[in-house]
Amino acid sequence: xxxxxxxxxxxxxxxxxxxxxxxxxxxxxxxxxxxxxxxxxxxxxxxxxxxxxxxxxxxxxxxxxxxxxxxxxxxxxxxxxxxxxxxxxxxxxxxxxxxxxxxxxxxxxxxxxxxxxxxxxxxxxxxxxxxxxxxxxxxxxxxxxxxxxxxxxxxxxxxxxxxxxxxxxxxxxxxxxxxxxxxxxxxxxxxxxxxxxxxxxxxxxxxxxxxxxxxxxxxxxxxxxxxxxxxxxxxxxxxxxxxxxxxxxxxxxxxxxxxxxxxxxxxxxxxxxxxxxxxxxxxxxxxxxxxxxxxxxxxxxxxxxxxxxxxxxxxxxxxxxxxxxxxxxxxxxxxxxxxxxxxxxxxxxxxxxxxxxxxxxxxxxxxxxxxxxxxxxxxxxxxxxxxxxxxxxxxxxxxxxxxxxxxxxxxxxxxxxxxxxxxxxxxxxxxxxxxxxxxxxxxxxxxxxxxxxxxxxxxxxxxxxxxxxxxxxxxxxxxxxxxxxxxxxxxxxxxxxxxxxxxxxxxxxxxxxxxxxxxxxxxxxxxxxxxxxxxxxxxxxxxxxxxxxxxxxxxxxxxxxxxxxxxxxxxxxxxxxxxxxxxxxxxxxxxxxxxxxxxxxxxxxxxxxxxxxxxxxxxxxxxxxxxxxxxxxxxxxxxxxxxxxxxxxxxxxxxxxxxxxxxxxxxxxxxxxxxxxxxxxxxxxxxxxxxxxxxxxxxxxxxxxxxxxxxxxxxxxxxxxxxxxxxxxxxxxxxxxxxxxxxxxxxxxxxxxxxx
Numbered sequence: 001x002x003x004x005x006x007x008x009x010x011x012x013x014x015x016x017x018x019x020x021x022x023x024x025x026x027x028x029x030x031x032x033x034x035x036x037x038x039x040x041x042x043x044x045x046x047x048x049x050x051x052x053x054x055x056x057x058x059x060x061x062x063x064x065x066x067x068x069x070x071x072x073x074x075x076x077x078x079x080x081x082x083x084x085x086x087x088x089x090x091x092x093x094x095x096x097x098x099x100x101x102x103x104x105x106x107x108x109x110x111x112x113x114x115x116x117x118x119x120x121x122x123x124x125x126x127x128x129x130x131x132x133x134x135x136x137x138x139x140x141x142x143x144x145x146x147x148x149x150x151x152x153x154x155x156x157x158x159x160x161x162x163x164x165x166x167x168x169x170x171x172x173x174x175x176x177x178x179x180x181x182x183x184x185x186x187x188x189x190x191x192x193x194x195x196x197x198x199x200x201x202x203x204x205x206x207x208x209x210x211x212x213x214x215x216x217x218x219x220x221x222x223x224x225x226x227x228x229x230x231x232x233x234x235x236x237x238x239x240x241x242x243x244x245x246x247x248x249x250x251x252x253x254x255x256x257x258x259x260x261x262x263x264x265x266x267x268x269x270x271x272x273x274x275x276x277x278x279x280x281x282x283x284x285x286x287x288x289x290x291x292x293x294x295x296x297x298x299x300x301x302x303x304x305x306x307x308x309x310x311x312x313x314x315x316x317x318x319x320x321x322x323x324x325x326x327x328x329x330x331x332x333x334x335x336x337x338x339x340x341x342x343x344x345x346x347x348x349x350x351x352x353x354x355x356x357x358x359x360x361x362x363x364x365x366x367x368x369x370x371x372x373x374x375x376x377x378x379x380x381x382x383x384x385x386x387x388x389x390x391x392x393x394x395x396x397x398x399x400x401x402x403x404x405x406x407x408x409x410x411x412x413x414x415x416x417x418x419x420x421x422x423x424x425x426x427x428x429x430x431x432x433x434x435x436x437x438x439x440x441x442x443x444x445x446x447x448x449x450x451x452x453x454x455x456x457x458x459x460x461x462x463x464x465x466x467x468x469x470x471x472x473x474x475x476x477x478x479x480x481x482x483x484x485x486x487x488x489x490x491x492x493x494x495x496x497x498x499x500x501x502x503x504x505x506x507x508x509x510x511x512x513x514x515x516x517x518x519x520x521x522x523x524x525x526x527x528x529x530x531x532x533x534x535x536x537x538x539x540x541x542x543x544x545x546x547x548x549x550x551x552x553x554x555x556x557x558x559x560x561x562x563x564x565x566x567x568x569x570x571x572x573x574x575x576x577x578x579x580x581x582x583x584x585x586x587x588x589x590x591x592x593x594x595x596x597x598x599x600x601x602x603x604x605x606x607x608x609x610x611x612x613x614x615x616x617x618x619x620x621x622x623x624x625x626x627x628x629x630x631x632x633x634x635x636x637x638x639x640x641x642x643x644x645x646x647x648x649x650x651x652x653x654x655x656x657x658x659x660x661x662x663x664x665x666x667x668x669x670x671x672x673x674x675x676x677x678x679x680x681x682x683x684x685x686x687x688x689x690x691x692x693x694x695x696x697x698x699x700x701x702x703x704x705x706x707x708x709x710x711x712x713x714x715x716x717x718x719x720x721x722x723x724x725x726x727x728x729x730x731x732x733x734x735x736x737x738x739x740x741x742x743x744x745x746x747x748x749x750x751x752x753x754x755x756x
Contacts, residue, residue, distance in 0.1 A: 057606040058556025066161045066181065068170055068401055069347070069392045074550055077466070077506035077516035079104075079563045079597060083160040085185070090198035090206045090751050091699050091714025093160075095153045096137075096180075097725070097743070098716075101652065101673045101695070103162045104597045104615045107645045109726030110741050112378055113280035113328055113361045115150040116726060119164050120567065121593045121619030121646030122177035122542070126575025126585045127728060129380060129413045130444050130478075130529040134540070136167065136175040139182045140269070142336050142353030143174075145409050145446075146382045149332055149357040152273045155251060156210040156225035158183045164597075165565060166522025166544040168500025169470045172405065172450045176522035176542040176569070186267065187212045187221035187257040193756055200749020202246075204231035212255075219259055226252040233278065234745055235318035237325060238304065239369040242278060244319070244326045245742070249275035263342040274331040281326035282376075282739045283317055284367035285727065288687050289630055290735035293368070298424055301370030317722070318742060322364040324375050330359035346393045353386045365417065366734050373433075374734065377416040384409040399456040401468070407448040413530040414441035415583075419485075425733075433485070440531030442480015442490060448525065449473045454502070462508045469501040472523055480531035484582065494536045498523040513551040520544045527573065527585065537585050540571045557603045566594040574682060576626070579633035581731035588682075589623035591643060607658035607665075612651070619646035621682065628683060629729055629736050641684045647676035647692075654697075663705035670698040680727040680740070687738055690724045707755055715748035 062073045066080045073082055081103045083093060093099050096115055100108040107118040116124045117135045124133035124147055136143060137150045144150050154160070160182055167175035193211030198204070205228070212223030228250045233243025251273035258266040284303050286292065293306045304321040308314060320326070337352040358381045366374030388405040416439050423432030454468025475495035482488045504518035522542035529537075548563035571587040578584040595617040602610040621641050627633035642648075654671025674694040681688045699714035717723075727740035 079164040115147040118645040119178040128529040134177040136179040155227035168522040169502040187223040198751040221257040244281035248277040279328040282363035285738040301368040324364035327362035332357035380413040405450040409446040439483040442531035473497040474525040478528035517547040581733035593619040609656040612653040619643040649676040667701040712751040720746035
């Protein structure tokens with residue numbers, strides 16, 4: 001077992017078509033964007049969001065709806081991060097993957113084109129079709145159920161809200177780790193809009209824009225927006241010459257807001273996105289329990305590693321060497337209807353959502369240029385409907401919240417691997433099994449119901465207590481079959497119910513300081529995977545305990561928060577490939593995560609923002625017995641092992657500085673992100689890990705007087721770090737080789753923006 005050779009890593013870091021001019025540009029941006037770093041030991045991540053400005057020259061607060069009602073971020077007794085529209089875009093946070101660099105204890109990777117988001121060490125570990133994440137992912141309050149559908153890029157977004165820790169009462173099912181809510185821009189009374197065009201290395205082109213205004217004054221408001229996003233591959237299939245990890249995607253959204261009366265609004269939005277490219281390639285990182293290419297050599301094949309050795313060249317792990325192209329096709333349509341009624345002191349909101357999502361992914365399980373029963377075909381089609389009603393009432397002494405929800409999803413899918421050339425492993429003619437398949441196919445139907453209530457009572461002017469609970473019930477029914485040298489029907493059904501209470505107390509010591517403590521239970525439903533012979537997987541539960549402080553000083557020019565948490569998990573759902581080469585998911589006995597999150601922001605001058613965060617996370621199994629692929633799948637107890645995608649430490653620091661040029665301004669920014677080692681399997685093995693690394697991003701933006709237009713020169717991962725974002729150990733049938741996904745290399749470009 002081994003990790004990537006140092007020479008190969010160095011080759012990957014320096015190889016990619018970068019001219020000396022590009023390197024000089026990147027260096028210049030770093031130097032220009034860090035005027036504060038030479039004089040200060042701390043720096044900031046990104047500009048503070050600007051939704052609810054503090055008076056004077058202090059920091060700016062932001063109003064969020066993370067707690068189901070509008071509230072200033074500094075007054076929320078919970079760990080919430082809000083990303084504003086100013087931080088989103090081609091040179092900043094453009095998708096779920098890049099969101100991780102701005103949110104404490106958030107880690108994101110993908111596998112098979114499926115989003116794997118982790119918060120505080122908990123997320124999606126199963127690679128089976130139909131698995132659900134532990135982070136609820138929503139757009140305008142509507143759940144996006146399929147993890148693969150969560151990878152589309154951000155555009156025309158007002159803000160992104162991330163809640164860390166179990167959210168069982170307010171968000172219900174599937175939020176044992178936390179919740180992410182995208183809030184799109186809504187139609188406005190005044191006609192306004194924007195357009196942005198970006199071009200960068202890898203022939204990257206991004207076009208984005210939106211425009212809205214009144215169709216009928218004071219009555220009917222509309223908005224339409226869209227995005228086109230493409231770039232060449234970050235690597236090549238050296239066997240065919242085709243790009244891999246390229247992107248070709250577009251999306252469009254339209255919204256209509258009817259202001260029926262002073263206290264009644266009706267909003268309808270519809271969206272469609274499409275992607276057709278060779279994204280999400282299977283990258284081969286080397287063998288584990290068998291010698292290099294022990295399987296492929298039977299038919300005279302090569303991997304990217306053996307080919308490089310044969311030619312005497314360094315290995316570029318961004319490339320693949322495969323007879324199968326990394327195929328990615330996906331599209332989706334959604335419609336959301338929101339009715340908001342404000343009778344008296346009440347606010348009643350109804351949110352109705354419909355989503356339709358389809359994808360096809362193909363990769364090569366044997367990671368070689370011969371067809372060694374490795375063509376892996378994923379088909380997935382999801383149709384979901386959701387309805388939620390939330391009623392809130394605020395008064396001087398008592399705030400009330402009531403809600404009820406319904407969710408339905410029909411998930412059709414298949415996993416098909418043609419058994420071409422499998423016969424050779426059994427001493428039979430190579431084509432003996434060619435007409436057969438490894439095949440999971442079927443339909444899973446999900447019906448989920450929830451009802452919840454929560455109240456906050458002001459015991460004194462400074463002391464408040466909050467108590468609430470949700471009851472959730474979910475039933476799943478699977479119909480399908482599993483075929484692998486035999487046929488097994490996989491029909492099964494089961495339902496689960498759970499009560500998830502919450503209790504918190506917060507003390508507003510003064511206008512600037514809030515102290516709080518909370519206890520919350522989270523619930524993630526059981527799982528029936530599509531066409532899987534896996535037994536029904538039971539729900540996982542989490543009890544989360546958190547205490548924190550939020551405060552500010554120096555007339556609002558310095559602000560900070562400190563949160564300590566402890567989370568106790570039972571029946572944690574963990575997926576892996578078993579000794580029979582079949583994907584399996586089990587309930588790990590238990591795990592516990594605890595840690596500390598520190599966030600600081602400062603504004604030492606009206607044109608200068610400073611921000612940093614640091615986290616400590618201790619996430620380990622308390623008891624988990626499973627088979628170890630390195631020991632012939634002998635049972636081992638993994639008590640004390642770290643959970644996957646759970647770095648012990650992480651840090652972010654950066655700065656944002658404005659230089660006035662007449663009535664215009666020049667904005668200089670830079671940030672550094674450091675993450676500790678993560679493991680990608682429960683065994684904490686050295687052949688499935690990403691070592692500690694730091695990435696550097698920077699930019700220079702000129703904004704004309706009045707903000708009418710701007711030009712932004714930016715770069716991300718400027719030191720071109722080679723980062724494995726996810727890694728799995730494949731089936732014993734393929735000698736348990738290592739394959740996975742990579743974070744983007746160094747990217748840089750220029751964005752021209754127009755506001756009107």
